[in-house]
Amino acid sequence: MGSTRLPGKVLVDLAGETVLARVVRRMQRANLIDTVLIATTVSPSDDRIVDEASRLNVDCFRGSEEDVLDRYWQASQKTLADAVVRVTSDCPLIDPSLVDATIQLFLDQQADYASNCTSRAYPRGLDVEICTVKVLRRAWEDAREPYEREHVTPFFYEHPELFRLAELKSKIDYSSHRWTLDTPDDLKLVRAIYEHFPGRDDFSWFEILKLVEENPSISALNSHVSQKQLHGEFAG
Numbered sequence: 001m002g003s004t005r006l007p008g009k010v011l012v013d014l015a016g017e018t019v020l021a022r023v024v025r026r027m028q029r030a031n032l033i034d035t036v037l038i039a040t041t042v043s044p045s046d047d048r049i050v051d052e053a054s055r056l057n058v059d060c061f062r063g064s065e066e067d068v069l070d071r072y073w074q075a076s077q078k079t080l081a082d083a084v085v086r087v088t089s090d091c092p093l094i095d096p097s098l099v100d101a102t103i104q105l106f107l108d109q110q111a112d113y114a115s116n117c118t119s120r121a122y123p124r125g126l127d128v129e130i131c132t133v134k135v136l137r138r139a140w141e142d143a144r145e146p147y148e149r150e151h152v153t154p155f156f157y158e159h160p161e162l163f164r165l166a167e168l169k170s171k172i173d174y175s176s177h178r179w180t181l182d183t184p185d186d187l188k189l190v191r192a193i194y195e196h197f198p199g200r201d202d203f204s205w206f207e208i209l210k211l212v213e214e215n216p217s218i219s220a221l222n223s224h225v226s227q228k229q230l231h232g233e234f235a236g
Helices: 019-027 044-056 068-079 096-108 133-142 146-151 184-196 205-214
Strands: 037-041 059-063 083-086 113-115 129-132 165-167
Touching: 019 044, 019 096, 037 044, 037 068, 044 059, 059 068, 068 083, 068 133, 068 146, 083 096, 083 133, 096 113, 096 129, 096 165, 129 133, 184 205
Parallel strands: 037 059, 113 165
Antiparallel strands: 083 129, 113 129
């Protein structure tokens, strides 16, 4: 709820549902995920997130607002998970097939950490990250830099000598597409996409790609928006 560029963004209306509900429903379509959990903060401003989780009948965990790595570790202990799939709640176009493909790669390569966004080729807003709880604990114990605590996973991909890393790569570079939600103009874009698929949230990222390629005016809605930079890199 504390977004600086679009306050309260995860609870804004998106074609009759909240953004958070859209993320949850799309994640629940992934075949290789056992449990969806919303990991929010102890801030009173996030009480509404807890209420929405209850409405959606989804588990919710409350932890540190700034030390998100600690929040993830503590949440993993609540669920007794073997591995954690990380998707941020400002990605209402997240694709369950890409989630499953990234998980399958993680399993096939017996990786400690896998993603589809370490070297970006998919549209921003489709980011999926997976790590074992074992290495999540190591990051929780050893990561010291504030950005490592805030962004959860840098400790993995900045230390390839310590971990088995895997990446799902797109053969075509689609990284110029911005499908995440951080500004009012991002909201215009995702609303335009949902309006094109009325009453649905099961459309694939391929369908979105076809739509925006055939209607470049949709991509133009947020083409000028720059991603926030943190620690010299673009934030995920």
